[in-house]
Amino acid sequence: MLAGRAGTSRKAQHVNYRVQPTAQVDESAEIGAGSSIWELAQIREGAKLGEGCVVGRGAYVGSGVRIGDNVKLQNFALVYEPAELGDGVFVGPAVVLTNDQYPRSVDPDGRQKRGGDWEAVGVKVAEGASLGARSVCVAPVRIGRWAMVAAGAVVTKDVPDFALVVGVPARRIGWVGRSGVRLVAREREPGVWECPQSGAVYEEEDGALREQRVAPAP
Numbered sequence: 001m002l003a004g005r006a007g008t009s010r011k012a013q014h015v016n017y018r019v020q021p022t023a024q025v026d027e028s029a030e031i032g033a034g035s036s037i038w039e040l041a042q043i044r045e046g047a048k049l050g051e052g053c054v055v056g057r058g059a060y061v062g063s064g065v066r067i068g069d070n071v072k073l074q075n076f077a078l079v080y081e082p083a084e085l086g087d088g089v090f091v092g093p094a095v096v097l098t099n100d101q102y103p104r105s106v107d108p109d110g111r112q113k114r115g116g117d118w119e120a121v122g123v124k125v126a127e128g129a130s131l132g133a134r135s136v137c138v139a140p141v142r143i144g145r146w147a148m149v150a151a152g153a154v155v156t157k158d159v160p161d162f163a164l165v166v167g168v169p170a171r172r173i174g175w176v177g178r179s180g181v182r183l184v185a186r187e188r189e190p191g192v193w194e195c196p197q198s199g200a201v202y203e204e205e206d207g208a209l210r211e212q213r214v215a216p217a218p
């Protein structure tokens with residue numbers, strides 16, 4: 001792996017990230033310090049990745065896509081524009097973030113559609129959320145903070161913060177905390193959930209989950 005070189009990027013020769021020689025990083029893309037771009041990955045024009053990101057083999061980042069810090073795109077993940085990924089998002093292998101709600105190659109007259117002939121719609125993935133292997137997020141859709149999408153799920157509706165969703169179409173089967181582990185309901189305390197791993201406490205109200213605020217020590 002080359003350090004601080006981006007194959008097609010002149011700008012990148014002065015920056016502090018690593019890119020494999022077979023990856024294609026457009027010269028107008030911005031890649032944050034400490035990021036790694038692996039073999040055959042493609043980062044399109046105007047895309048912006050934060051610091052400490054990992055882009056796996058064969059992954060695709062579309063034009064103008066916005067990606068935060070410490071995001072992992074596993075092998076062959078396809079992130080089509082205008083997706084936006086917050087800090088710490090995990091995108092599993094072969095995940096697809098779509099961008100065309102009613103895709104057609106041609107218009108009703110059979111003429112080939114081009115770039116401006118359709119309206120791209122995006123997927124937003126909020127801070128800390130994870131998308132399991134080979135899941136599909138059908139745009140437009142928002143995945144909430146620290147939510148967990150199961151392997152193979154097809155997400156067609158917004159996913160609330162901390163929700164665990166599975167299946168096709170994806171349905172919520174529980175809640176997860178920041179550690180990703182499923183939360184357990186506290187006995188005799190309706191609406192209170194606890195992480196068995198970290199002990200962190202969450203409160204459910206009106207179908208939404210919030211982290212319990214710890215009062216500062218006096």
Ligand SMILES: CC(C)(COP(=O)(O)OP(=O)(O)OC[C@H]1O[C@@H](n2cnc3c(N)ncnc32)[C@H](O)[C@@H]1OP(=O)(O)O)[C@@H](O)C(=O)NCCC(=O)NCCS
Pocket residue numbers: 092093131132133134148149150151152153166167173182
């Ligand atoms: C969704 C997931 C987090 C659930 O893990 P868990 O909390 O340990 O849940 P369990 O294995 O106890 O399963 C709970 C239920 O969900 C079902 N389930 C689990 N994973 C599922 C999936 N991917 N799709 C559909 N249903 C799933 C189980 O069959 C079980 O159903 P049941 O209650 O009717 O028996 C996990 O199965 C998963 O998909 N993780 C993502 C793995 C991944 O893609 N990693 C990427 C890096 S390789």
